[in-house]
Amino acid sequence: MRDSLADLRERTRAFAAARDWEQYHTPKNLAMALSVEVAELAEHFQWLPTGRAGELAGGQHEAIRHELADVLLYLVQIADKLDVDLHAAALEKIQLNAIKYPPPEP
Amino acid sequence: MRDSLADLRERTRAFAAARDWEQYHTPKNLAMALSVEVAELAEHFQWLPTGRAGELAGGQHEAIRHELADVLLYLVQIADKLDVDLHAAALEKIQLNAIKYPPPEP
Amino acid sequence: MRDSLADLRERTRAFAAARDWEQYHTPKNLAMALSVEVAELAEHFQWLPTGRAGELAGGQHEAIRHELADVLLYLVQIADKLDVDLHAAALEKIQLNAIKYPPPEP
Amino acid sequence: MRDSLADLRERTRAFAAARDWEQYHTPKNLAMALSVEVAELAEHFQWLPTGRAGELAGGQHEAIRHELADVLLYLVQIADKLDVDLHAAALEKIQLNAIKYPPPEP
Numbered sequence: 001m002r003d004s005l006a007d008l009r010e011r012t013r014a015f016a017a018a019r020d021w022e023q024y025h026t027p028k029n030l031a032m033a034l035s036v037e038v039a040e041l042a043e044h045f046q047w048l049p050t051g052r053a054g055e056l057a058g059g060q061h062e063a064i065r066h067e068l069a070d071v072l073l074y075l076v077q078i079a080d081k082l083d084v085d086l087h088a089a090a091l092e093k094i095q096l097n098a099i100k101y102p103p104p105e106p
Numbered sequence: 107m108r109d110s111l112a113d114l115r116e117r118t119r120a121f122a123a124a125r126d127w128e129q130y131h132t133p134k135n136l137a138m139a140l141s142v143e144v145a146e147l148a149e150h151f152q153w154l155p156t157g158r159a160g161e162l163a164g165g166q167h168e169a170i171r172h173e174l175a176d177v178l179l180y181l182v183q184i185a186d187k188l189d190v191d192l193h194a195a196a197l198e199k200i201q202l203n204a205i206k207y208p209p210p211e212p
Numbered sequence: 213m214r215d216s217l218a219d220l221r222e223r224t225r226a227f228a229a230a231r232d233w234e235q236y237h238t239p240k241n242l243a244m245a246l247s248v249e250v251a252e253l254a255e256h257f258q259w260l261p262t263g264r265a266g267e268l269a270g271g272q273h274e275a276i277r278h279e280l281a282d283v284l285l286y287l288v289q290i291a292d293k294l295d296v297d298l299h300a301a302a303l304e305k306i307q308l309n310a311i312k313y314p315p316p317e318p
Numbered sequence: 319m320r321d322s323l324a325d326l327r328e329r330t331r332a333f334a335a336a337r338d339w340e341q342y343h344t345p346k347n348l349a350m351a352l353s354v355e356v357a358e359l360a361e362h363f364q365w366l367p368t369g370r371a372g373e374l375a376g377g378q379h380e381a382i383r384h385e386l387a388d389v390l391l392y393l394v395q396i397a398d399k400l401d402v403d404l405h406a407a408a409l410e411k412i413q414l415n416a417i418k419y420p421p422p423e424p
Binding site: 283 | 319324326329330350352356359368369379387389396397400408412416421
Binding site: 003026 | 179
């Protein structure tokens with residue numbers, strides 16, 4: 001089975017090509033669209049007292065699920081435009097974070 | 107080989123657990139952290155004339171790569187806290203988008 | 213006539229008090245709400261080729277005007293909660309920016 | 319004394335003109351810069367348990383004050399580019415909000 005991130009890269013490419021949307025999909029525009037989707041996600045949490053999952057209303061879960069999907073789809077497209085391997089970049093960043101924030105001694 | 111999104115879910119869980127950071131990682135706080143990382147990404151593009159990849163300075167590519175990684179890592183963590191399968195959610199969203207924006211007739 | 217920022221501070225205070233909304237209006241929640249409104253503003257510009265005002269559709273101006281108002285109203289409320297005089301802070305920031313970015317020699 | 323918002327409009331105009339920055343200041347770019355500043359503000363709050371002002375560390379107040387100033391300065395510049403009177407727009411929005419969210423009966 002194809003890797004999930006590679007699969008989404010192929011699917012978003014085909015989706016944009018079929019609609020002739022590549023002309024709008026500069027990295028800048030995609031980054032702006034990403035920030036809009038992230039705000040739509042954040043909106044579900046903005047007035048919660050602490051933000052724990054249990055404070056969400058029942059009906060919000062499905063909406064949040066779709067916002068998370070939108071964020072991922074734009075992220076995959078920006079990475080694709082800039083020839084970034086998201087998984088490799090994330091592994092590298094985890095290593096850098098592990099150096100920056102070493103775990104406490106046991 | 108493990109799927110990339112599943113792999114990152116495991117790694118971010120272990121990373122947070124080793125540092126006792128789960129107490130800070132409410133979905134709300136992670137959504138806020140996600141929006142901060144997306145802005146750090148957007149900052150690279152804000153003054154570009156059109157935002158095409160060719161307008162970026164050479165040194166920006168590595169920094170952008172790390173910002174994309176940060177966005178993905180927070181996204182994976184929010185999805186994990188809310189028991190959302192990101193790949194399944196993205197596939198579903200692509201199908202909904204295909205209905206909402208049908209491709210033009212050939 | 214009252215100063216515009218002072219006027220809005222009084223009006224937002226009265227508005228929140230009449231609805232018993234102060235309990236939700238922590239600086240953190242207001243900052244999150246501010247970021248959501250800014251994204252609603254940004255959404256109008258995300259697919260424009262360069263983003264000059266002339267590229268906007270006619271009907272967008274009124275919607276943008278309301279988004280700008282929303283941004284200002286949340287900004288005024290955060291500043292109020294944190295006892296920040298927005299005008300004085302902005303004057304100070306302009307002075308700091310003038311040192312950081314000196315104008316070119318004539 | 320000049321009104322605070324009118325004063326900042328004049329000052330930001332002069333500042334940009336002296337540096338020949340108008341070429342970068344499309345409404346789109348300013349909206350993107352605004353979203354970046356809002357995220358820098360939000361960053362101060364992202365890991366707080368509830369986000370009340372008392373949870374902030376002492377040294378954060380001055381930094382937050384400057385972020386609030388940055389947000390206001392970009393907001394004033396976008397409004398200026400789009401010929402929006404921010405105070406008038408905010409008054410109108412408060413009236414619309416009062417209809418949308420009527421205060422509870424006493």
